[in-house]
Amino acid sequence: MKLTTTFLLAFLPTGLSTPLAAANFLQSAIDNGLALKTLNSLAVAKAFTKFKGQCNPLKVKYRREFRSLSKSERRKFVKAVQCLQSKPSLLPPGLVPASHSIYDDLIFAHANRTGFVHQTATFLLFHRYYLQTYEDALEKYCGWKGALPYWEWGLDIAGPHLSPLFDGSDASLGSDGTYIPNRPPLVFNLTGPAFEVPPGTGGGCVHTGPFSDQVVRLGPFPSLATGLNFPLDESGLVGNPRCLDRDLNSYSIEKWASFKNTTELILHPAHRTIKYFQANADPDFRVLGADSPLVMGPHGGGHSAIGGIARDPAISPTDPAFWLTHAQLDRIYFIWQYQDFENRNDVYGTNTWFNIPPSNNVTVEDSIDIEPFSPSRKLKDLVNTISGAPFCYVYL
Ligand SMILES: *[C@@H]1O[C@H](CO)[C@@H](O)[C@H](O)[C@H]1NC(C)=O
Ligand SMILES: *[C@@H]1O[C@H](CO)[C@@H](O)[C@H](O)[C@H]1NC(C)=O
Ligand SMILES: *[C@@H]1O[C@H](CO)[C@@H](O)[C@H](O)[C@H]1NC(C)=O
Ligand SMILES: *[C@@H]1O[C@H](CO)[C@@H](O)[C@H](O)[C@H]1NC(C)=O
Numbered sequence: 001m002k003l004t005t006t007f008l009l010a011f012l013p014t015g016l017s018t019p020l021a022a023a024n025f026l027q028s029a030i031d032n033g034l035a036l037k038t039l040n041s042l043a044v045a046k047a048f049t050k051f052k053g054q055c056n057p058l059k060v061k062y063r064r065e066f067r068s069l070s071k072s073e074r075r076k077f078v079k080a081v082q083c084l085q086s087k088p089s090l091l092p093p094g095l096v097p098a099s100h101s102i103y104d105d106l107i108f109a110h111a112n113r114t115g116f117v118h119q120t121a122t123f124l125l126f127h128r129y130y131l132q133t134y135e136d137a138l139e140k141y142c143g144w145k146g147a148l149p150y151w152e153w154g155l156d157i158a159g160p161h162l163s164p165l166f167d168g169s170d171a172s173l174g175s176d177g178t179y180i181p182n183r184p185p186l187v188f189n190l191t192g193p194a195f196e197v198p199p200g201t202g203g204g205c206v207h208t209g210p211f212s213d214q215v216v217r218l219g220p221f222p223s224l225a226t227g228l229n230f231p232l233d234e235s236g237l238v239g240n241p242r243c244l245d246r247d248l249n250s251y252s253i254e255k256w257a258s259f260k261n262t263t264e265l266i267l268h269p270a271h272r273t274i275k276y277f278q279a280n281a282d283p284d285f286r287v288l289g290a291d292s293p294l295v296m297g298p299h300g301g302g303h304s305a306i307g308g309i310a311r312d313p314a315i316s317p318t319d320p321a322f323w324l325t326h327a328q329l330d331r332i333y334f335i336w337q338y339q340d341f342e343n344r345n346d347v348y349g350t351n352t353w354f355n356i357p358p359s360n361n362v363t364v365e366d367s368i369d370i371e372p373f374s375p376s377r378k379l380k381d382l383v384n385t386i387s388g389a390p391f392c393y394v395y396l
């Protein structure tokens with residue numbers, strides 16, 4: 001129990017309450033995922049003291065890492081996603097011609113809210129509700145009763161192209177994209193420091209296994225790149241058939257989504273408030289300062305580790321791996337929240353992307369919806385994953 005990291009030593013004497021005292025981890029445990037697992041167990045134990053409403057220990061769903069599902073469970077999950085992609089759209093005919101399926105409708109629901117659910121106070125809770133909406137849709141329309149799996153990025157720091165998630169077997173999410181050599185790095189030069197991400201191991205279309213035949217139609221929405229919310233570009237709504245592309249990328253995990261990165265995001269003494277936790281998870285340079293070295297953060301790192309369309313802020317849910325990477329972010333949020341739940345059930349920020357145009361500060365009395373799938377709910381009803389309505393799950 002000795003040999004704590006410098007930053008842990010630095011905050012232990014500040015008189016923190018018991019949950020964080022468990023943060024007395026060896027650096028090796030932080031780096032290899034043992035610390036995160038321990039924090040996860042503490043979070044579950046704490047969550048189990050908070051059951052409300054219709055949620056109870058018999059009903060609670062356990063969201064597990066994809067590779068801890070049996071191959072048969074993985075295949076059933078993949079089949080359910082393919083089923084959702086084959087169910088006809090529920091949107092009024094003609095409204096979004098690109099939307100052919102219920103799966104597409106869900107992508108549209110995200111795209112149409114892009115400017116209100118990213119770099120806003122609702123970011124974490126919207127995506128939590130969105131994941132639940134997906135899990136519910138898989139059950140309601142395709143009879144799948146499982147708990148949404150997540151992708152632990154830390155397990156694939158050696159390269160997601162080596163991961164069972166992307167091995168192209170029928171128990172995977174399909175392969176990497178076809179390798180395209182000699183590509184330049186991607187240059188990001190938007191809100192924080194400029195940086196580059198080297199190309200990954202794919203770049204072209206997913207070529208083997210599940211989703212290799214997925215036809216992508218919605219988008220692109222070029223005006224969203226500048227932060228302009230509405231209306232969505234008409235050109236992206238009409239339907240532009242193309243393949244699902246990927247560019248699996250270990251650099252993004254090494255830099256921003258390793259066990260060390262996610263564990264320190266949870267434990268760092270400066271991240272005890274939602275303002276700083278969120279700003280470091282996403283990241284938000286208004287809070288961090290423009291010269292922060294954080295750059296992409298675990299959220300961006302998780303998207304970038306998949307690459308291709310999963311990097312697109314509006315239509316990233318097009319890639320079925322999106323839901324697993326966002327479940328991992330929700331898991332990190334869940335683990336952080338339940339280290340000190342009473343002080344970690346609020347929100348910080350406004351209603352618009354980077355507060356453009358200026359909007360009100362959001363409180364937990366404000367609501368979000370994911371119509372036509374999930375009704376309007378107050379944020380205060382979304383902060384607790386075992387609150388009964390609409391949530392009843394923990395992560396393992
Ligand atoms: C997209 O969002 C806008 C703004 O919230 C809303 O007015 C519009 O009805 C939405 N479009 C669809 C098709 O849901
Ligand atoms: C980033 O953009 C700014 C202004 O838009 C420019 O001055 C700077 O050179 C760019 N940095 C890189 C590394 O491209
Ligand atoms: C993320 O963790 C890796 C080690 O796994 C480290 O090299 C890197 O600096 C960390 N990134 C940040 C932004 O702290
Ligand atoms: C929103 O909150 C910030 C501080 O968190 C404060 O500076 C600002 O004045 C608030 N804006 C409104 C419109 O209340």
Ligand SMILES: [Cu+2]
Pocket residue numbers: 110118127313
């Ligand atoms: Cu999103």
